[in-house]
Amino acid sequence: MNLYGFGKTLCRTLLNGLYHVEIIHAEKMPADGGVLLCANHIHNFDPPLVGVASNREVHFMAKAEIFHVPVLKSLLPKLNAFPVKRGMSDKSALKTGLQILRSGKVLGLFPEGTRSKSGETGEGLAGAGFFALKSDAAVVPCAIIGEYKFRRKVKIVFGDPVPFEALREKKASAQEATSLIMEHIKRLKSEHA
Template sequence: MTTFYSIAKTVVKTILMPLYRIEVRGREHFPKDGGVLLCSNHIDNLDPPVVGITAPRPVSFMAKEELFNVPILGKVISNLQAFPVKRGMSDREALRKGLNFLKEGKVLGLFPEGTRSKTGEVGKGLAGAGFFALRTDAYVVPCAIVGPYKPFRKLKVVYGPPIDMSELRSKKAGVEEVTEIIMSHIRHLHDSHK
């Protein structure tokens, strides 16, 4: 973990934990080492920092390319090991970078829905999550953020046990099928902690 990441995590945690009364469940499920594909639902712009401060290990996020063009923010998220992805198309460079993160034993954070849910309910996931889950031996950890984000109201972040991918990998399941399985785990966590 870089010094910048540690400092940023401490500062953000100091602000967000009391403001949203964040309650974290299931951290014990998080693998202590090895590559982890961390897949969460997406309800607010604050989801990446909230997942970042509650996960037991540093998380590198794929983030939409436009964010890296925003003055100051682009520099900050780059220093937090985030990397850009072009939305709405197959971005080979981003896919390669994500695979390398996982193969190096790092934690890659994804919001498989690709965009924020307007209703707070867990939507349909895009194929990227299934792609990373099938192309590596990384643990696949589902995460549910149960909102809404309202100051001084409780916000829950729930980590589930890693999803067993062995059978899906051996039978060469399709990326859409695997993504839907990941989303069903996130949905179950979300609905059972409302």
């Protein structure tokens, strides 16, 4: 078992011990090919929860600051995470993300860019739309529902891939593409709340 597989097993045990995790429609994740997996962001445990719920390895963008923590600096890349400088256009992170998608892997993103303190789903940043438009990856929305309170239910719901052909053909803006993704995430949340 590689480090990612070990980490996934460890996180599954931890999360299932703390919360009642319910995974809904994991089969909607395409079995192969590039996938842009986009979820709302409400807690620090969201990335491991998405990783545990997905039937494929997920590569996550993570804020560059945590790569300065000595232990995490060497550990995070082995867990498929790579740094992104927030608040600016990070060309290196954009290039890495596109390489992941074009090589047929899964890129996990939280389009809001930061956690929602209220639990409400906010507006997404243009980065998710950029990846959706610049790749041929399937774009899978994912809703995280719950409060992460001890032994309470936390749901993670996968949706059908978002149809992107029309937006790609009309050369829509990245922000327009992100808005479409966020609409699908919000719809999943309301349907499964």
